[in-house]
Amino acid sequence: MTGPTSPQEIAKYAAARQAATYVEGGMKVGLGTGSTAAWLVRRLGERVRDEGLQIVGVPTSSSTAALAREVGVPVATLDEARWLDLTIDGADECDAELNLIKGGGGALLQEKIVATASDRMIVIADATKRVEKLGAFPLPVEVVGFGMNTTKMLLEEMLEGLDVMGNKAVPRMKDGTLFRTDEGNHILDLHLGRIGNARQLALILNQVPGVVENGLFIDICDVIVIGHGDGTVETRDINSGETGRMVHEVATDNVFVDIAD
Numbered sequence: 001m002t003g004p005t006s007p008q009e010i011a012k013y014a015a016a017r018q019a020a021t022y023v024e025g026g027m028k029v030g031l032g033t034g035s036t037a038a039w040l041v042r043r044l045g046e047r048v049r050d051e052g053l054q055i056v057g058v059p060t061s062s063s064t065a066a067l068a069r070e071v072g073v074p075v076a077t078l079d080e081a082r083w084l085d086l087t088i089d090g091a092d093e094c095d096a097e098l099n100l101i102k103g104g105g106g107a108l109l110q111e112k113i114v115a116t117a118s119d120r121m122i123v124i125a126d127a128t129k130r131v132e133k134l135g136a137f138p139l140p141v142e143v144v145g146f147g148m149n150t151t152k153m154l155l156e157e158m159l160e161g162l163d164v165m166g167n168k169a170v171p172r173m174k175d176g177t178l179f180r181t182d183e184g185n186h187i188l189d190l191h192l193g194r195i196g197n198a199r200q201l202a203l204i205l206n207q208v209p210g211v212v213e214n215g216l217f218i219d220i221c222d223v224i225v226i227g228h229g230d231g232t233v234e235t236r237d238i239n240s241g242e243t244g245r246m247v248h249e250v251a252t253d254n255v256f257v258d259i260a261d
């Protein structure tokens with residue numbers, strides 16, 4: 001396996017490697033999508049090969065399914081697995097309460113279904129993904145193709161009345177045509193700048209006809225492992241107490257990064 005070559009890739013690799021230590025034999029594990037999750041899948045492939053780790057992976061996209069098969073991680077569909085012990089996935093943004101924006105890779109629908117069907121969700125990310133307030137990253141919203149321009153107009157009108165800075169909904173393109181998700185839908189990227197109330201927005205967006213799902217993951221992530229370019233990682237965990245979700249630092253570790261791996 002070729003190792004990471006830039007500080008940002010080392011950060012993603014270190015976070016993925018650390019998160020892979022949460023995976024134990026016999027677990028059913030949701031496998032995220034994106035470049036950070038790809039390091040996780042490769043690491044699990046190594047553990048299957050070298051340690052005889054017995055797991056079942058449930059991929060959140062066709063690309064992750066292909067990678068998992070390539071590196072030897074046994075895969076199942078969510079319908080076959082039903083409920084998972086753990087999901088490990090990347091994120092585009094993460095705030096102090098471990099609420100997320102996801103869907104930069106267009107897999108938000110399957111990612112949200114899989115993460116919700118898991119006892120725990122661990123997010124792996126480099127430090128650039130940590131933000132004070134969600135919204136600088138355009139928020140992906142998966143919409144059906146039928147009446148998409150009307151859905152876009154309704155979303156933009158609705159956003160005008162909410163606590164966000166911008167309201168443009170931009171259809172995502174790929175190779176000159178509309179991007180298609182694994183479910184055959186399209187993505188509108190909402191350029192909001194800053195989201196005042198992410199919890200409220202996540203609920204409201206899904207009320208608009210034509211919207212399938214949005215990329216706000218509220219109260220879903222339990223643990224975040226942030227990697228740094230020097231190969232160190234920070235782990236933050238959620239405690240559900242009477243006062244709600246409380247995040248506390250678990251550890252700052254040195255992960256040995258062998259780039260010749």
Ligand SMILES: O=C(CO)[C@H](O)[C@H](O)COP(=O)(O)O
Binds near residue numbers: 033035036092101106
């Ligand atoms: O939500 C996602 C895909 O839909 C990814 O997890 C997110 O875009 C982060 O990707 P990367 O690890 O490549 O930075």
